[in-house]
Amino acid sequence: MGSLFLSRLNQKEIVSLREKLFAAQNGKCFICEKPMDLKLHSNNLDIDHIIPLKLAGKDDPSNFALTHSSCNRAKQASDLNVARILRRIEEMRNDLLQFNRGIHLGDILEQANGSKYELKFNLEDSVISYSFPELGDNNIYKVPVYKDDLSGFKYFFAKLPIEYFYHDDKINPRSIGQNISKLIQEFYLKRPQLHISLAWIDLTDENKTKVKIFDGQHKAAAQVLLGIRTLPVRIFINPDLDILLTTNTNAGTTLRQVAFDKSVQRHLGSALYIDRVDRYKKELGLAEDNYNFSERDLIRYFKGESREMKRYILDALRDSITHNENNKLKEYIDFGGKGKDRPISYSSIEKTFYSFFIHQEALDIPINMGLEDGTNPRELEKEQIVELMNIVADEVVKGFDINLGTFKIENKIQSGEDIPLEHIKAYRMTKEEIMYNWLRYIAQIIKNYFIMQGKPIQEDKLFQYKFPDPLWDKIRTFIKNLANLPVWINKELSSTVFGGKQNYDYWQTIFESGKSPQGVQVLAEPIDLMKMIQQ
Secondary structure, eight states: OOOHHHHTOOHHHHHHHHHHHHHHTTTBOTTTOOBOOTTTTTTSEEEEESSOGGGTOOSSGGGEEEEEHHHHHHOSSSSHHHHHHHHHHHHHHHHHGGGTOOOOHHHHHHHTTOSOOOBOEEEETTEEEEEEGGGTEEEEEEEEOEEOTTTOOEEEEEEEEGGGEEEOTTTOOOOOOTTHHHHHHHHHTTOOOSSOEEEEEOOSSSSOBOEEEEEOHHHHHHHHHTTOOEEEEEEEESOOHHHHHHHHHHHHTTSOOSOOOHHHHHHHHHHHHHHHHHHHHHHTTOOTTOOOSBHHHHHHHTGGGHHHHHHHHHHHHHHHHHTOTTOSGGGGEESSSSOSSOSEEHHHHIIIIIHHHSOOSOOOSBTTTTTTTTOOHHHHHHHHHHHHHHHHIIIIITTOOTTTOSTTHHHHHHTTOOOOHHHHHHHHHTSHHHHHHHHHHHHHHHHHHHHHTTOOOOGGGGGGSOOOHHHHHHHHHHHHHHHTSGGGGOGGGTTTTTSSOOOHHHHHHHHHHSBOTTOOBOSSSOOOHHHHTOO
């Protein structure tokens, strides 16, 4: 909606208003909070309503702000106060891209000068008391303590300053998603919070404790971003963290109460596996360094959750591969599932590398068997999958430009945009339906190598056998030769073969026959694995 007030101003009055707003805003854009220049940006500055007229904002200078025109066009909310907050979130996300992670509550709290102090509590019978002397508030606050009839956990309700809150990234490691923008706008309109955040404290030590929020981080973050300095929470006292972790994991998996992406689910499963191992040793009176028991022993011991225990074991293995410090490919994996910066989704990693190369059943051998001489099956599996990922990173995706990303790459090629050939190759070769097929060929190369050596193997435990250097040479040569095929940089195939998402069979047909199911010649000849492993 246009401004009647602005339409009545002459050019001199417009310039004067700009100068006043510029001075009031200390020369910074109201939305992005970066410098403006009245001369350099003279034709690219907007005067806009802070609160839109449709939301009862005033049409006078008290409700005007000066912005970069580009910021005003790209704003994510009509109310400029909200648009500024959403821009801050976007900037934080961009800053964290280099670390390949998203924002969590801890980042929001730290930016707002929160997470500064631990808090001391005094628990007597059914009353807990606390004070905030670090903030100059020496009042003693007392609230009743309740007991959950089902879990037996004790808890209380409190409203605490954000200086005393911390994010629990073990129980809830997931990033803050895009839906926080809706929460911010909802709270900004003064609509109430219906469910408060959950936290826990450890009073086993008489010293101060951190108040860790493990659920409701989006609600907490939205309020902090809106300038709220105190948050209401339900706080559990000395809870069994294993139960909280299991409950939170189930909320994001089997119960579908929380939208956890796959990588977060695997991380939680890994934490639960470590917890079960510790419990097993403690309850059987085993020494801290005693790992002379098997994955199957753990499943039998925790028989009430045998299916979950198997999942925890495999999740721990997946997580240790994904986040291995030597894994070069992880820099090219999109862990959120909806990003446009990186070529490989975590879901694709699960459906290919982990589905093909991780043995899916629990082992009967001791967990620590062969650790000293490098023959432990699970360690071999992990190390060799990481090595394969590194070869893929070196030979396939190293030319991918994260700044260019994946968004409508084929459309850009069709419109004549100059996309680097190495970027196109990396993007195409790591499409799930394509990668699915050529990774299966690697499995065939490995099996054939062992057969030719006269070594019997169990195919479902393929990566638990030590690969000799000549085999690694063949694997690298195959991937290098595959990456050198002209098809990956052929721009003429953009609207046909690469024009949309195909299924696995589509590319299996191409690799086996050289032609698409529609008869389009894609490869000069079918894939010959024996030729492809020759240097």
